[in-house]
Amino acid sequence: MTVTTSAPHPPLPTTTDADRAVQLLDRSRALVRPALTEAVGRLHPWVGEMAAYSFGWREVSGAPAAPGTAAGGKGLRQALAVLGAKAAGAPAGAGVSAAVAVELVHTFSLLHDDIMDGDATRRGRPTVWKAYGTGPAVLAGDALFALAVETLASAPGNDIPSAVRHLSTALNDLVSGQADDLLFESRPWTGPEAVGPDEYRAMAENKTGALLGCAAALGAVVAGAPATTVTALDRAGRHLGVAFQVIDDLLGIWGDPAVTGKPVHADLRRRKKTFPVLASLDTPAAARPLARLLGGAEELDDTTARRAAAVIEEAGGRSAALAEAHRHIAHVHACLDSLPTASHAADDLRALLAFLVRREM
Amino acid sequence: MTVTTSAPHPPLPTTTDADRAVQLLDRSRALVRPALTEAVGRLHPWVGEMAAYSFGWREVSGAPAAPGTAAGGKGLRQALAVLGAKAAGAPAGAGVSAAVAVELVHTFSLLHDDIMDGDATRRGRPTVWKAYGTGPAVLAGDALFALAVETLASAPGNDIPSAVRHLSTALNDLVSGQADDLLFESRPWTGPEAVGPDEYRAMAENKTGALLGCAAALGAVVAGAPATTVTALDRAGRHLGVAFQVIDDLLGIWGDPAVTGKPVHADLRRRKKTFPVLASLDTPAAARPLARLLGGAEELDDTTARRAAAVIEEAGGRSAALAEAHRHIAHVHACLDSLPTASHAADDLRALLAFLVRREM
Numbered sequence: 001m002t003v004t005t006s007a008p009h010p011p012l013p014t015t016t017d018a019d020r021a022v023q024l025l026d027r028s029r030a031l032v033r034p035a036l037t038e039a040v041g042r043l044h045p046w047v048g049e050m051a052a053y054s055f056g057w058r059e060v061s062g063a064p065a066a067p068g069t070a071a072g073g074k075g076l077r078q079a080l081a082v083l084g085a086k087a088a089g090a091p092a093g094a095g096v097s098a099a100v101a102v103e104l105v106h107t108f109s110l111l112h113d114d115i116m117d118g119d120a121t122r123r124g125r126p127t128v129w130k131a132y133g134t135g136p137a138v139l140a141g142d143a144l145f146a147l148a149v150e151t152l153a154s155a156p157g158n159d160i161p162s163a164v165r166h167l168s169t170a171l172n173d174l175v176s177g178q179a180d181d182l183l184f185e186s187r188p189w190t191g192p193e194a195v196g197p198d199e200y201r202a203m204a205e206n207k208t209g210a211l212l213g214c215a216a217a218l219g220a221v222v223a224g225a226p227a228t229t230v231t232a233l234d235r236a237g238r239h240l241g242v243a244f245q246v247i248d249d250l251l252g253i254w255g256d257p258a259v260t261g262k263p264v265h266a267d268l269r270r271r272k273k274t275f276p277v278l279a280s281l282d283t284p285a286a287a288r289p290l291a292r293l294l295g296g297a298e299e300l301d302d303t304t305a306r307r308a309a310a311v312i313e314e315a316g317g318r319s320a321a322l323a324e325a326h327r328h329i330a331h332v333h334a335c336l337d338s339l340p341t342a343s344h345a346a347d348d349l350r351a352l353l354a355f356l357v358r359r360e361m
Numbered sequence: 362m363t364v365t366t367s368a369p370h371p372p373l374p375t376t377t378d379a380d381r382a383v384q385l386l387d388r389s390r391a392l393v394r395p396a397l398t399e400a401v402g403r404l405h406p407w408v409g410e411m412a413a414y415s416f417g418w419r420e421v422s423g424a425p426a427a428p429g430t431a432a433g434g435k436g437l438r439q440a441l442a443v444l445g446a447k448a449a450g451a452p453a454g455a456g457v458s459a460a461v462a463v464e465l466v467h468t469f470s471l472l473h474d475d476i477m478d479g480d481a482t483r484r485g486r487p488t489v490w491k492a493y494g495t496g497p498a499v500l501a502g503d504a505l506f507a508l509a510v511e512t513l514a515s516a517p518g519n520d521i522p523s524a525v526r527h528l529s530t531a532l533n534d535l536v537s538g539q540a541d542d543l544l545f546e547s548r549p550w551t552g553p554e555a556v557g558p559d560e561y562r563a564m565a566e567n568k569t570g571a572l573l574g575c576a577a578a579l580g581a582v583v584a585g586a587p588a589t590t591v592t593a594l595d596r597a598g599r600h601l602g603v604a605f606q607v608i609d610d611l612l613g614i615w616g617d618p619a620v621t622g623k624p625v626h627a628d629l630r631r632r633k634k635t636f637p638v639l640a641s642l643d644t645p646a647a648a649r650p651l652a653r654l655l656g657g658a659e660e661l662d663d664t665t666a667r668r669a670a671a672v673i674e675e676a677g678g679r680s681a682a683l684a685e686a687h688r689h690i691a692h693v694h695a696c697l698d699s700l701p702t703a704s705h706a707a708d709d710l711r712a713l714l715a716f717l718v719r720r721e722m
Contacts (some may be wrong), residue, residue, distance in 0.1 A: 044537040046544060112503060135477035138499055139539055142473060142506070146532035149510050153525040160522045161514055168511035175504040176405040182496065183407060331659035 021355030024348055025290035028079035031092055032099040036078075039100055039151050043143055050132055052142035054107050056123070060131045073123065075214040077102040079352065083218025084233050086345035099153030101167060102149035103213040109211070111141035116182060124261070136138055145171075156220035165236075166221055170214035177207025184273045188290040189281060197278050197324075201242055204275075209241025216349075228340055236335035240353065243328035246321050247357070249274035253309055254318065265305035268294070275324060276317035286315030329357060382716030385709055389440035392453055393460040397439075400461055400512050404504055408428065411493055411501035415468050417484070421492045438463040438576040440713065443578025445594050447706035456580035458516030462528060463576040465509035470535055470572070472502035477543060485622070506532075516583060517626035524582045527595075532573035538568025545634045550642060550652040558685075559640050562603055565636075570602025577710075590699055597696035601714065605684050608718070610635035614670055615679065626666035629655070636685060637678035647676030690718060 019286030040051045043204060051320050052058040056073070057067055075300035078099035085095030113119075114127040115137055152163050180203040187195050216233035249259050255278060260266075267274050280286045292309040294300070300308065312318060332353055336346045389547025401412045413419040417426055417434070436500050439460035452470055467629075474480075475488040490498035494676060513524050541564040548556050577594035613628030614637060628635050632655050641647045654669040655661070661669065673679060693714055697707045 010582075042533075044540045046540050048534060111497050115499055118496075134495065135479075135543065138473050138476055138502075139536060139543070141499075142502075143533070143536040145503070145506060146529050146536060149525065150529035150533060153529055155523055159644060161525075162523050164510065164514040164522075168507050168514055171507035172403075172504070172511060174501060175507060178500060179405045179407050179417070179504075 001030045005243045007357075017351045018355050018358075020348070020351040024352055025074055025076070025079050025139040028092075028099065029075040031082060032075070032078045032096055032103065035100050036103060039104065039147055042292035043147060046136075047140050047143040050128055050136060051107070051144060053131065054111060054140070060126070066277055074351075075103070076356065077106050078209060080212060080215035080233075080237060080349075081219035083349050083352070084216040084221075084225075085223035086219075086348070087216075087339060087343055088220045088225030088229060089234060089343070090223035094157065094223040097151060098163065098215070098218035101148045101152040101155075102211060102218060103142045104151065105167065105171065105174075105276050106211060108141045108144035108148065111137050111144070113178060113218045116178065152218075152222075155222060157224070159221060159224070163221045164216055166214055166218050166230075170290050173206040173210035177203050177205070177210065178212075181207055187273070189273075189294055190287055194281065195273050197275065197282065200273070200275055200278050204242045204245035205238050207241075207247045209238035212241045212244075213237030216333050226340065227337075232335045232338050234330045237333040238348070239328040239335065243325045243332070243357070246275045248327070249276055250318065250321050250325070253312070264301075265302075265309055268305045268308050269300045271296075271300065276280060276312050276321040278319035279314035279315075279324075280312045280317030283315040283317075286317075287309055290315070305349070331351070367446065378447045378712045379716050379719075381709070381712040383722055385444070385713055386435055386437070386440050389443045389460065390436045392443060393436070393457055395438045396457050396461050397464060400465065400508055404508060407497075408501050408504040411489055411497060412468070412505060414492065415472060415489050415501070418569075423489075436464070437713075437717065438467050438572060441573060441576035441598060441710075442580035444706050444710050444713070445577040445582075445586075446584035447580075447709070448577075448594060448700060449581045449584035449586030449590055450704070452585035455584040458512060459524065459576070459579035459583045462513040462516075463572060463579060463674055465505045465512065466528065466532065466535075467572060469502045469505035469509065470539075472505070474496050474539060477539065483668060513579075520585070524579055527575055527582055528581050531571045534567040534571035538564050538566070538571065542568055548634070550634075550655055551648055555642065556634050556639055557637065557660045558643065561634070561636055561639050565603045565606035566599050568602075569606045570599035572598075573602045573605075574598030587701065589699075593696045593699050597693045597710070600689040600692040602613065604686045604693070604718070607636045607686045607689070610637055611679065611682050611686070614673070626661075626663075626670055628668050629666045630661045632657075632661065637673050637682040638684075639678075640681035641678030643678035644676040644678075647678075649655075649677070690714070 007025055033190075036055075040048055043051055047220045048059065049062060053060060058068050059065055081102055081247075082092045082095040084098065086092055088094075099169065110122065111128050114122060115134055117289035119127055120130045125131075128140060132140070148167065149164065153160060155163070157163070166254070180199070184199075187193055213234040214236045214237065217230045220230045220233050249267065251270075252272065252274060253265055254263070255264075257264050263269070268277075273290070277290070277294070280290055290308060290311050293304055293311065333350070336349055339346050397416075401409055401416070404412055410419065410423060414421060419426055442460035442463055443453045443456040445459065447453055449455075471483065472489050475483060476490045476495055480488055481491045486492075487502060488498075493501070509528065510525065513528055514521060516524070541560070545556050545560075545564070548554055573597040575598065576596045578591045581591045581594050610628065611631075613623065613633065613635060614626055616623070616625075618625050624630070629638075638651070638655070641651055651669060651672050654672065656667055694711070697710055697714075700707050
């Protein structure tokens with residue numbers, strides 16, 4: 001993706017950085033997996049089967065998933081929890097209960113969001129509601145949610161009530177973000193009821209940032225970190241979430257279908273209120289033609305989607321979104337720089353950040 | 362309902378007992394309402410609107426509910442939490458955070474269960490998924506769940522980690538009970554895969570008893586009660602739940618439609634695997650004809666439902682269910698008798714029990 005903005009660009013990750021990030025993700029998954037497997041094993045067997053499917057461990061038949069399947073995701077949240085504990089000066093293992101809790105909550109939210117958004121596939125496989133039915137998918141999500149709370153409340157470690165409060169605050173924020181995202185759909189493109197970029201930022205922080213911030217903060221809380229460390233990690237994760245969401249929006253319009261797995265202009269075809277669109281609507285000259293192109297209810301055809309993409313680019317929506325992403329990434333770096341001790345964990349977090357952002361962009 | 366069993370019958374509640382029970386429920390609702398309203402007020406406004414509808418405070422339009430509407434339920438769980446605190450020797454107010462948490466969890470479970478069971482009405486009004494859509498109802502349930510955990514984790518009081526563990530255990534049990542209940546539907550009526558009465562008891566204890574037990578126990582935990590008190594109250598609630606479920610099954614077959622609001626033989630028409638049916642299937646002479654009557658997938662017609670009810674009654678399914686309910690009620694009394702100090706709160710709980718059981722039967 002070409003940089004069309006004057007915002008400072010994060011340095012390209014060196015091979016060493018990328019290796020370090022991949023190793024961090026691999027090591028965290030390996031460290032957390034036994035505790036996560038044990039927790040899921042305590043679920044009702046039917047519910048546990050759906051959970052194992054959503055973690056990418058099993059197929060719908062119950063057979064083990066093909067080796068090397070990517071259905072389980074990178075495990076970013078568990079890595080953040082482990083690094084949060086290390087940022088508190090504790091060994092990585094001190095963050096495992098927090099890592100299990102945030103992975104369970106993340107999977108719960110994917111299950112329920114897929115129902116609400118009507119999404120039929122995720123990571124190349126049918127979503128849980130599509131494979132098992134809506135009712136069972138609601139139940140499986142509830143079970144993962146309850147298991148996350150139980151895991152954290154039963155964990156060894158410091159200040160468990162504070163950890164549970166952090167997790168439930170993130171959950172409330174997740175719900176608020178999802179509620180706003182659903183409500184955005186029926187809001188007009190222009191006029192006093194239109195969605196502004198500030199509302200978008202709040203939605204993205206809640207929907208994507210709250211759990212990333214919670215992951216890193218929770219690892220630090222259970223490891224007994226001081227409040228300044230916890231707050232800095234939480235804020236870093238929240239900015240990272242907004243950056244990810246905006247980058248996702250850019251890919252949803254201009255991403256390479258071979259990489260994203262979605263058709264070109266996918267988010268425009270679905271008339272999604274993404275950041276580049278909202279930023280363009282703030283430009284008076286583009287607002288009227290864009291609202292006309294995106295108005296209506298049917299999926300956009302190729303020509304209209306292509307024209308809308310061109311109007312957005314011309315109005316500066318693409319560069320504004322890139323600048324927005326860079327701004328939040330700069331905030332993440334500032335939060336990491338503010339950590340009380342310049343620790344090895346902060347370097348790990350920087351390596352992870354560079355790798356993720358490059359991978360996404 | 363006529364008692365057709367030799368099981369000891371609980372004494373008829375005196376007018377004083379019934380008055381005392383109604384006052385207890387009213388006073389608990391009045392005591393808990395401000396904190397519950399404050400908690401719901403912290404939700405995302407759209408989600409809060411759905412919550413207010415499910416509590417019976419508002420109509421779908423957002424207008425206040427007609428005065429005297431019963432849509433909010435009796436508030437049994439909040440009363441149990443308040444009495445749990447009193448059983449620990451604390452003032453009623455000490456149980457308010459526990460009461461708010463269990464009411465929120467109860468409402469969450471109604472919202473999600475109605476989706477899973479496809480129920481279109483509850484307490485004479487459209488269910489939340491019917492009124493607002495499935496996705497929004499999933500989200501509102503999640504929000505109430507998260508709010509319950511947050512309320513408890515932020516509460517003043519003793520041993521909050523233990524309180525959160527109690528709540529999450531009850532949530533896990535709720536999910537297991539609902540999972541079993543959903544799976545019972547596709548199990549055969551006879552043979553090695555048939556549902557046995559013991560499995561039914563476990564399902565009913567999880568689905569209905571766990572949260573009643575948790576309500577009373579949680580009130581005691583936050584009020585600093587000793588473990589013996591907490592355990593006795595938890596067990597009392599669990600037995601109460603099984604008794605309620607079995608009584609509900611009896612009403613679902615032989616209840617007066619004018620009282621239950623459901624057609625006569627409603628649960629037989631829907632081929633539900635209720636306790637009277639399962640108990641009859643344990644009788645070899647009745648098993649085959651009953652399995653033949655209830656086999657198939659369509660709703661039963663009047664004649665078949667009437668014949669099935671007669672077979673069940675003749676096979677002793679009705680009296681076995683009554684005996685089962687009485688047995689669990691006797692256990693509730695034994696648990697209350699075992700409370701370390703013969704307190705005023707135990708008498709209140711007995712009055713409440715007598716009132717509820719009479720009202721149901």
